[in-house]
Amino acid sequence: MSRLLDRPPYDTRDDPTFLAELEALVRHHRAGCAELARIWPQIGACRTAQDVPFVHVGLFKKLRLMTQAPGIRHERLLLSSATTGAGSSMIQLDEQSTQLQSRSAQAILADFVGPTPRPLLVLDGLASLRRQREVSARIAAAMSLRQLATDLHFVLADPDNPASVKWDMLGDILSSSDDFLMYGLTWMLYFAFGAAEPPRVVRERLAEKRFHFVHSGGWKKLETRRIDRAAFDAALLRHVHPDSRVTDYYGLVEQVGIVYPLCEHGYRHAPVWAEVLVRHPSTLVTLTDRVGQLQLLNVLSLGAPSISVLTEDLGRVVPGDCACGRRGRRFELVGRIPRADMRGCANV
Amino acid sequence: MSEHLRYGTTSLGAGVLVLPFDPRACVLAWHALGREMLRHPLPAFTRDEWAYLVSFLDERHLGEIYVANFGEPSAQPPERCAWLARPRGRIALWLPNNVSLLGPLLVVLVSLAGCPVRIKGGTRGADLMSAFLDYAREHVPDGPLKRYLHQQVELDFFDHSDPRHARMAAEAAVRIVFGSVVAATAIEALPHPPDSTGVAFIDRQSEAWIEPKALTIQLLDTLVKVFSIYGQAGCTSPRRVVLLDASTTELSAFRERLALRWGETSPGEPEAYVASNNVMARQLAAALGWDAMCTPANRSVLAVGDTSLPLLDEPMTLHLVSATLEEAVAALPQNVQTLGYAFAGRVRQDFVGAIARSRIKRAVPLAEMHHFGPIWDGQEFWRQLFEIVEFRSQAEEGPR
Numbered sequence: 001m002s003r004l005l006d007r008p009p010y011d012t013r014d015d016p017t018f019l020a021e022l023e024a025l026v027r028h029h030r031a032g033c034a035e036l037a038r039i040w041p042q043i044g045a046c047r048t049a050q051d052v053p054f055v056h057v058g059l060f061k062k063l064r065l066m067t068q069a070p071g072i073r074h075e076r077l078l079l080s081s082a083t084t085g086a087g088s089s090m091i092q093l094d095e096q097s098t099q100l101q102s103r104s105a106q107a108i109l110a111d112f113v114g115p116t117p118r119p120l121l122v123l124d125g126l127a128s129l130r131r132q133r134e135v136s137a138r139i140a141a142a143m144s145l146r147q148l149a150t151d152l153h154f155v156l157a158d159p160d161n162p163a164s165v166k167w168d169m170l171g172d173i174l175s176s177s178d179d180f181l182m183y184g185l186t187w188m189l190y191f192a193f194g195a196a197e198p199p200r201v202v203r204e205r206l207a208e209k210r211f212h213f214v215h216s217g218g219w220k221k222l223e224t225r226r227i228d229r230a231a232f233d234a235a236l237l238r239h240v241h242p243d244s245r246v247t248d249y250y251g252l253v254e255q256v257g258i259v260y261p262l263c264e265h266g267y268r269h270a271p272v273w274a275e276v277l278v279r280h281p282s283t284l285v286t287l288t289d290r291v292g293q294l295q296l297l298n299v300l301s302l303g304a305p306s307i308s309v310l311t312e313d314l315g316r317v318v319p320g321d322c323a324c325g326r327r328g329r330r331f332e333l334v335g336r337i338p339r340a341d342m343r344g345c346a347n348v
Numbered sequence: 349m350s351e352h353l354r355y356g357t358t359s360l361g362a363g364v365l366v367l368p369f370d371p372r373a374c375v376l377a378w379h380a381l382g383r384e385m386l387r388h389p390l391p392a393f394t395r396d397e398w399a400y401l402v403s404f405l406d407e408r409h410l411g412e413i414y415v416a417n418f419g420e421p422s423a424q425p426p427e428r429c430a431w432l433a434r435p436r437g438r439i440a441l442w443l444p445n446n447v448s449l450l451g452p453l454l455v456v457l458v459s460l461a462g463c464p465v466r467i468k469g470g471t472r473g474a475d476l477m478s479a480f481l482d483y484a485r486e487h488v489p490d491g492p493l494k495r496y497l498h499q500q501v502e503l504d505f506f507d508h509s510d511p512r513h514a515r516m517a518a519e520a521a522v523r524i525v526f527g528s529v530v531a532a533t534a535i536e537a538l539p540h541p542p543d544s545t546g547v548a549f550i551d552r553q554s555e556a557w558i559e560p561k562a563l564t565i566q567l568l569d570t571l572v573k574v575f576s577i578y579g580q581a582g583c584t585s586p587r588r589v590v591l592l593d594a595s596t597t598e599l600s601a602f603r604e605r606l607a608l609r610w611g612e613t614s615p616g617e618p619e620a621y622v623a624s625n626n627v628m629a630r631q632l633a634a635a636l637g638w639d640a641m642c643t644p645a646n647r648s649v650l651a652v653g654d655t656s657l658p659l660l661d662e663p664m665t666l667h668l669v670s671a672t673l674e675e676a677v678a679a680l681p682q683n684v685q686t687l688g689y690a691f692a693g694r695v696r697q698d699f700v701g702a703i704a705r706s707r708i709k710r711a712v713p714l715a716e717m718h719h720f721g722p723i724w725d726g727q728e729f730w731r732q733l734f735e736i737v738e739f740r741s742q743a744e745e746g747p748r
Contacts, residue, residue, distance in 0.1 A: 035635035056628035063635055281623040282645040293624060312624055339621045 002273050002299045005100060009107045009271035010326035018275065019046050021299040022307060026052060029305040032067035036305045049275045050286050054295050054310040057089070060254050065305050066092040072303045080137040080253040089253050093135070094303025101257025101300050105144035108271055111326075112247050112261045113148060113212045119177050120149030121170070123184030123192050125159035137253040141216050142183045144251075144259060149181060155192075162192035167202050174205040183214045186232070186248070187221035194235030203239060211236075211244040216251060216259070218336075250313075250333050254306045258298045260333075265323045267330040274298040276329045278317045279310065281337070291316045291334050312337045355426060356419030362426030363739065365418045365433045367462045369492035372411075372421075377493035378456060379407035384487045392479040396577050397449055400718070401480075404453060413460060413722050417731050432739035435462045436545070437521030439733065442535060443477060444527045445470030448578060451477035453720045454524070455484075455501060459493065461733040464500040466516055471505050478503060514538050522547065522733055547729045549583075552685030556586040556714055557676055560594045561692035563602060568609040570715045574688065576614060576648070577718065579663040584686045584710075584718045587659055588667040590676045599670045603641070603650050606668075611644035618647045622664060629662035636660070638667070655679035677702050685725060686710040688717040 382405030517538035633640035722730030
């Protein structure tokens with residue numbers, strides 16, 4: 001159980017504790033995950049975060065990696081949406097880590113949306129929550145706000161159709177509070193809510209309600225429509241009370257509970273129980289103030305070896321303090337590594 | 349329409365190939381284009397691809413194709429004729445999405461047969477076919493080949509649900525498909541003339557067998573080059589190298605030397621997605637039991653193991669194993685295509701038998717693994733572009 005979780009997320013960093021916990025977790029995962037022991041046959045002391053070995057994010061699409069150890073009870077399998085055609089990531093969830101990850105998400109998101117619980121509206125269908133043994137990345141993302149919610153409402157009739165908002169139901173829910181959280185995937189939130197024209201009765205009620213929209217996921221579907229962040233935020237906020245806000249967060253499905261919301265000054269911050277590095281794709285040396293592959297580390301995962309993941313997202317670690325006041329490493333998310341099909345004759 | 353008669357002698361006896369143009373002029377026109385290509389390369393092609401295309405268009409190479417199939421040309425009609433060959437008719441050609449040089453090479457070969465061709469190009473990936481066709485139409489010397497390329501070669505791009513697939517199949521005398529088993533089966537199921545011919549070149553895998561004593565620096569560089577061009581995406585690229593009868597030490601030393609040559613022959617950095625995928629592939633290989641390492645700059649992955657380990661479907665991963673000849677034959681994939689080999693001296697006595705017992709479709713020296721030709725996947729497909737008519741001259745006939 002990480003001691004770091006007892007501290008505010010953006011407190012002064014305690015790197016000795018962080019590294020000691022990470023090193024213990026490296027040993028734990030090597031002992032309990034045979035594949036990992038073969039991937040990391042020799043490891044030295046973790047004197048800095050750079051010394052901590054990583055698992056490439058793509059490996060979770062190829063193998064169902066799990067760490068066996070006394071006290072670890074694996075529960076459901078978290079599946080990402082297979083957006084790149086390379087299959088879904090398979091993340092084995094366990095009871096103990098889920099508790100830690102839930103505390104993490106609550107602490108981080110409370111710092112951005114405020115600690116007061118309020119009704120949470122989720123742009124998904126209730127059926128998505130009822131799947132046995134498996135949980136989608138979208139539901140997992142929504143559930144990261146669960147601890148900040150008084151109650152939960154799924155507002156789509158069809159989880160895959162943003163045009164299926166149950167406006168009548170939403171209209172009724174709006175009378176229950178003055179403040180709401182609404183979570184959706186970025187593109188889903190835009191098409192379901194930002195670009196939609198709610199019925200007049202709902203529109204009138206919305207105008208009086210303070211919303212905090214929280215969204216995550218890629219912008220690809222919006223880029224094709226030339227919707228940038230400013231247009232996105234404006235589209236969401238036009239229906240609701242002027243004090244409403246929008247928070248965009250980044251996170252890996254492989255590292256549930258560790259989310260990186262965008263601060264008021266355009267940066268993302270690592271909480272004290274996490275760390276961010278940037279590596280050059282060809283040399284793997286760590287970079288500062290230059291764009292490279294993001295490596296995300298944390299001390300919250302016990303049942304799957306996702307404590308240190310080399311992503312295929314591009315980012316830049318920015319030196320110095322952020323004007324928002326949050327301490328800890330800050331970074332910019334630049335995008336994904338551009339891909340191209342290899343020439344050959346083996347595929348059609 | 350004027351017809352050109354090319355006389356020659358094959359195993360059937362003397363005969364005549366009837367074409368709508370002079371085949372020698374066609375060969376020379378392609379050769380001239382090759383010379384032009386040396387001066388003005390197209391950026392869509394890699395250096396290696398362009399160089400291979402140029403060498404493919406060499407007049408000796410193309411002329412050999414006629415000779416191999418219809419004999420040495422003879423100026424005089426034979427006294428006794430046994431056969432007449434003529435183009436079979438319209439050809440429909442389906443190319444895969446990540447097509448490399450297959451499209452351009454096929455068009456060159458088809459042109460030698462004088463058959464009109466309709467090509468369905470891949471809807472994703474780089475379009476080398478259009479690039480080459482446009483270039484050839486512009487730069488080939490005026491004459492029959494230029495007219496052929498403008499009037500008889502059609503190139504289209506459409507998705508798998510398009511009705512033009514059915515039209516292509518219905519009107520073609522020969523259907524040529526490069527693609528997956530599923531794609532080839534679907535195309536073969538389309539209504540087509542009962543006397544038409546189908547040629548399917550489906551997903552295949554290749555490998556290389558090398559004797560340790562053959563491992564010179566030149567051979568290592570050849571292996572790097574042969575693999576690097578397409579990685580596993582090429583059906584003629586080796587996915588696995590078998591070091592014949594090698595010890596564990598020899599295999600490890602081979603990997604070290606190969607990695608070193610990779611760094612020497614491939615300076616600079618690969619695309620970020622290639623490097624990143626190789627980092628992942630190295631870990632995947634290790635997880636599955638391979639002793640895997642990335643070559644300099646994460647350009648590729650060299651995985652050392654044995655024939656019992658599962659091969660990775662990762663574009664730039666080359667598997668290195670040691671095995672006896674018999675073990676190598678037993679470990680070949682079901683869909684094996686090309687075997688690239690390198691022996692220290694002459695080809696081993698037991699090698700021919702090993703190939704005969706296998707499903708190998710091509711066995712060529714390592715450097716020639718990607719060389720395309722009129723025999724492919726065990727089929728004399730270029731010959732199938734012709735009808736062979738039994739045509740006996742009168743002197744042959746008489747009362748029996």
